[in-house]
Amino acid sequence: MKLHRAVFLLFIFTGLLFTGAALAQDLGQKILVSHAWVRAMPPSTKNTAAYMTIENQTGGELVLQSANTAAARVVELHKMEQAGNIMKMKQVDTLRIPAGGHLVLEPHSFHLMVIDLLMPLVEGETIPIVLNFAGGSHVTVNAVIRKPGEGS
Numbered sequence: 001m002k003l004h005r006a007v008f009l010l011f012i013f014t015g016l017l018f019t020g021a022a023l024a025q026d027l028g029q030k031i032l033v034s035h036a037w038v039r040a041m042p043p044s045t046k047n048t049a050a051y052m053t054i055e056n057q058t059g060g061e062l063v064l065q066s067a068n069t070a071a072a073r074v075v076e077l078h079k080m081e082q083a084g085n086i087m088k089m090k091q092v093d094t095l096r097i098p099a100g101g102h103l104v105l106e107p108h109s110f111h112l113m114v115i116d117l118l119m120p121l122v123e124g125e126t127i128p129i130v131l132n133f134a135g136g137s138h139v140t141v142n143a144v145i146r147k148p149g150e151g152s
C-alpha cells in the first residue's frame, strides 16, 4: 500500500518535470527572432553591436535578461538616450516586450553591445547569439555579419 503510494507520487513528480520542460520549449517557439545581424568592424576594433527583431507570441510579457555569444567576452543590453544635444548609449538591465508585441533592435536605438571580441568578424559569416529570457527560455540566433545599410 505504501509502496503504491510512493510510486504514484513519483509518477506525478516526473509528470510535472516533463511539463515544465515542455513549457520552456513551447515558449521558445513563441519567441520569434528575425533580421539578426552584427555590425562588421575593422579587425582592430574590439567592440560591435548586434541588431534584430524579437516578436513575442508567448501570451505574456517577455523579459530579455541577458545575452551571450561565443564570439565575445561580454554582451550587454543597451539603448540610446538623448543627453543634451547628443545621443549616448546606456546599459539597461532588461528589455521588455509586451504580449503580442515586438521589439526592434536597430542602429540609434536598442541594441546588444558585443564587447571584447574573441575572433575577427568576417563579413557574410554568422555568429550565434544566445538570448536568455526570464522564466528560463533561451533562444539562439545566428546573426549575419555585415555592414549597415546592406540589404535587409
Ligand SMILES: [Cu+2]
Binding pocket: 049, 078, 079, 089, 090, 111, 112, 113
Ligand atoms: Cu552600446
